[in-house]
Amino acid sequence: MPERLPADTYAAGGIDISSAAFWQQPMRERDRSFAALRAMPSVTFHPPIEIGSSTGGPGFWAATTHDDIQFVSRHPDPFCSGRGVGFSDIPQEYNEPFGSFLMTDAPRHTHLRGLISRAFTPKRVRQVEEQIQRQAHAIVTDAVDHGSCELVTGLSSRLPLWTISEMLGVPEERRVELRDAANLMVGAQDPELLATMDDPFTQVLTAGITMSVLGSEIAAERRIDPRDDLLTDLVQAEIDGQVLTDEEIGAFVVLLGVAGNDTTRNSISHGVMAFAHHPDQWELLRRDPEQHLPGAVDEIVRWASPVLTFRRTATADTHIGDQPIAEGDHVVMFYGSGNRDERTFDDPWTFDITRSSNDHVGFGGGGPHFCLGANLARAQLRSVFRELSTLVSSFEVGEPRLLRSAFVHGIEAIDCTFVPAG
């Protein structure tokens, strides 16, 4: 049985995935270290990460291969979510208010997820796709008409915010509040976005409270005046005969507000950037969008890996492969690394919208926490790139300003010029 090597073993050998400097590099540079870890016989142990609100602690096991990510994701017992899903622990009492069911385990996870899962089924998404397409048409036409724009504000951020706000029932005048709080929450590891806050934890806390209060205020309105939206479903829902508290409803808004905004927004920005750098793939998509859109959307998610990491905690002594894992140990899954695993993907660093098999882990590795919004995200990406394919013959992009984060593969800003079709 392999023993746990000292946490700094790999850093000493030049593979330092815990340092702040490591996460300042672009993904391609970082993947040199991940490729070395993927080639190791088993998961490896690393010191605590140096960015964000790290609380120190003993460090974490890194699951970097496609197989190990799937294994951990699909075994919620013993790899639980209820003790936190970020690198560092936040006080236990904040887990559920700020993570909702993302940070719970069965049976509570099953109950809470079940309250909203109906809104995300393929059938329900097909029903709303026409509205999404109409909205995408308006947003893309507006952006392309300007000729050039800062892509994140001018295009990428608009459809995700509209979609999740419509579904939840957030009125137009409060949508910017939701977006800004969600951005602050995922930006807590980036020093530039921390400018006005004391520390990352305070920033996450403040942003979470803003979204939670927003949710409970709208919920109060829905109790009096029900509508056809998720917040109405939530005020009417019961678990074991009990209606949800304001705090529980607020937690849904925090989770959906964050999960539904940044992920799809960053996928759109990374997607445009990928097509700008691979004009042959853009040509291919434009030639027959309906044939290539499904493959293109999944390749964008694999390529972008908008969510970089989630953590689990072992609830008992266990194993990953031959490697013993002790009760209480943290295991971090590196989705971006799994999506470049050369044992799963041919030429993983080639952006190829025609991949015949694309079993990426961009939406997670399977199991009970698999992304609830995957169908919705795909519908949004299809709509945006369908519209772009009819209006734009090529893109010219500048250097992106990347978010410094070990959690979200974010693009904060990137200049883009659209060369119109025809």
Ligand code: HEM
């Ligand atoms: C391209 C866009 C997206 C990506 C890459 C993405 C990725 C992920 C990942 C990696 C997870 C964790 C999976 C796991 O732990 O096994 C997750 C969970 C989740 N996602 Fe997404 N997501 C996207 C879009 C969305 C959207 C649009 C929504 C909703 C509006 C959404 C809602 C959720 C929820 C609610 C969870 C928690 C599921 C649970 O704990 O049961 N996501 N997502």
